[in-house]
Amino acid sequence: MFSYIKGTLEEYWEDTVVIESGGIGWNIHVPLSVLDRLPHVGEQMKVYTSFQVKEDSMTLYGFLSRQDLKMFNQLLGVNGIGPKAALGILSSLTPDDLRMAIIAEDAKAIAKAPGIGPKTAKRVILDLKDKISMDDVLPLQFAGGQAEANVAAAASGVDGAGKEAIEHWLLLVTHRQKQPKLCGR
Numbered sequence: 001m002f003s004y005i006k007g008t009l010e011e012y013w014e015d016t017v018v019i020e021s022g023g024i025g026w027n028i029h030v031p032l033s034v035l036d037r038l039p040h041v042g043e044q045m046k047v048y049t050s051f052q053v054k055e056d057s058m059t060l061y062g063f064l065s066r067q068d069l070k071m072f073n074q075l076l077g078v079n080g081i082g083p084k085a086a087l088g089i090l091s092s093l094t095p096d097d098l099r100m101a102i103i104a105e106d107a108k109a110i111a112k113a114p115g116i117g118p119k120t121a122k123r124v125i126l127d128l129k130d131k132i133s134m135d136d137v138l139p140l141q142f143a144g145g146q147a148e149a150n151v152a153a154a155a156s157g158v159d160g161a162g163k164e165a166i167e168h169w170l171l172l173v174t175h176r177q178k179q180p181k182l183c184g185r
């Protein structure tokens with residue numbers, strides 16, 4: 001129903017921002033990770049939204065990028081994950097960190113979110129691992145020229161399965177770039 005709301009940031013607290021647009025103060029729930037990236041009160045901002053309707057409420061959820069909104073919607077597609085749980089996951093992990101945890105099958109990282117246990121974390125991985133690729137996590141520019149240096153840069157601070165996933169992806173991309181391009185007849 002609403003793709004995004006653009007207007008003046010009027011106030012914010014905990015997990016909510018209020019944006020005035022068209023004379024209306026829109027109350028939008030956001031992940032905690034958004035709060036430190038907000039502009040100053042009184043400045044313009046744009047929030048990509050998901051409008052959720054339940055029997056007893058209508059709620060707007062907001063994100064600073066379309067990719068973050070996409071991750072939220074993908075989480076809603078997981079059995080047992082509602083808007084509150086999806087917001088909790090995205091408050092504990094940035095969307096990029098969540099994508100990395102899914103690719104690395106790191107259920108412990110996902111289970112750190114409030115209200116998410118080990119079984120639900122495994123369900124998130126199972127349901128989303130085929131919908132997320134390394135291309136979503138790391139841009140192709142990491143794979144230019146110096147594979148070893150790029151692996152070290154991309155994998156710094158990541159260990160275990162996450163580091164292996166990055167190394168594997170970079171080697172695949174590097175291999176793809178070295179393949180001769182064939183012309184079809």
